[in-house]
Amino acid sequence: MHFSPSLRFLHGHPSRRLGARAGLGLLLAALALLAGCAFGPVIDTRYSAQGQDSRVLFLILHYTDENLEDSIRILTRQQVSSHYLLSDETPPRIYRLVDESRRAWHAGDSFWKGHANLNASSIGIEIVNAGGKRQPDGGIAFAPYPPAQIDELVKLVKDIVARHQIQPSRILGHSDIAPQRKIDPGALFPWKRLADEGLIPWPDAAQVAKARAGFEGRVPPVAWFQKALAQHGFRVPTDGVLDEPTRRVIAAFQMKYRPARYDGQPDAETAALLEVLNAPARP
Numbered sequence: 001m002h003f004s005p006s007l008r009f010l011h012g013h014p015s016r017r018l019g020a021r022a023g024l025g026l027l028l029a030a031l032a033l034l035a036g037c038a039f040g041p042v043i044d045t046r047y048s049a050q051g052q053d054s055r056v057l058f059l060i061l062h063y064t065d066e067n068l069e070d071s072i073r074i075l076t077r078q079q080v081s082s083h084y085l086l087s088d089e090t091p092p093r094i095y096r097l098v099d100e101s102r103r104a105w106h107a108g109d110s111f112w113k114g115h116a117n118l119n120a121s122s123i124g125i126e127i128v129n130a131g132g133k134r135q136p137d138g139g140i141a142f143a144p145y146p147p148a149q150i151d152e153l154v155k156l157v158k159d160i161v162a163r164h165q166i167q168p169s170r171i172l173g174h175s176d177i178a179p180q181r182k183i184d185p186g187a188l189f190p191w192k193r194l195a196d197e198g199l200i201p202w203p204d205a206a207q208v209a210k211a212r213a214g215f216e217g218r219v220p221p222v223a224w225f226q227k228a229l230a231q232h233g234f235r236v237p238t239d240g241v242l243d244e245p246t247r248r249v250i251a252a253f254q255m256k257y258r259p260a261r262y263d264g265q266p267d268a269e270t271a272a273l274l275e276v277l278n279a280p281a282r283p
C-alpha cells in the first residue's frame with residue numbers, strides 16, 4: 001500500500017527532469033530498496049503456515065507510582081520500559097513507548113504457571129497512578145483510579161487481547177507475577193471491572209459463599225494454601241510454613257480477589273476463593 005505513491009512520483013517527475021537513463025536507474029534502485037532486497041536475501045512470501053500464533057502470551061498491568069511527567073522520563077530514559085503508558089490526563093491518553101513486536105523491560109524476575117521471565121512473552125501497560133503509600137499504622141494507602149482512566153484501559157486491553165488471543169487467566173498484575181517484590185497495580189485497581197468486561201476469570205459469588213461455609217472453623221493448613229496458590233499460577237514456597245514469602249503471595253491473591261483485607265493471613269474466605277477459582281471449568 002505504501003508503494004504506489006512513491007513509484008508514481010519517481011515514474012512521473014524525476015525521470016523527465018533527469019533523463020530516461022538516470023530516471024530508470026533511480027527507479028530500479030528505489031524498487032530494490034522498497035522490496036528490501038538491496039543487500040539481503042530475496043524472501044518469497046506467497047505461502048503462509050497455519051501453525052503459528054503470537055509470541056505474546058501475557059498482559060501485565062502496573063501502576064507507575066509517579067506523576068505523568070516523571071513516568072515519561074523514567075520509562076523513556078532509564079532501563080525500565082513498557083509498551084504502553086496510560087496517563088491520568090483529561091481525557092486519558094495512551095502513549096506507546098515500545099512496539100508490540102519488541103520486548104519491553106517491565107516485568108523483571110517474574111513467574112506464572114511454569115513461565116518465567118515474562119518480559120519476553122508479555123505486553124506491559126503502565127498506568128499513571130500515585131501508588132501505595134505506607135501509613136504509620138503499617139497499612140498502605142492506595143491512590144484511586146479515575147473511572148475514565150479505567151474505561152480507556154479496558155479499550156486498550158480488549159484491543160491487545162483480540163490481536164494476540166491472550167487467555168483471560170494471563171491478564172495479570174505485576175503483584176501476581178512478582179509477589180515478593182511488587183504490590184502494583186494495588187488494592188484499588190478494579191479487577192472486578194475487568195471481570196465484568198469478560199476479560200479475566202472471576203469466582204462465582206454463590207459458589208464462594210457455599211465453599212466458605214464449609215471452611216468456616218476448619219481453615220485448611222498452610223500447605224493446602226501453598227498448593228492451591230501454586231495451582232492458581234503463583235511461585236510460592238511449598239514448605240507448609242506461614243513464612244514471609246508465603247504471606248506475601250497470599251496477600252497478593254487477596255489484594256486482587258478480596259481487596260477489603262489483604263493481610264496475608266490464611267482464612268476461610270481466601271480458601272473458598274482459591275477453591276472456586278481452581279475448580280475445573282464446568283461444561
Ligand SMILES: [Zn+2]
Pocket residue numbers: 061062063106174182184
Ligand atoms: Zn510494576
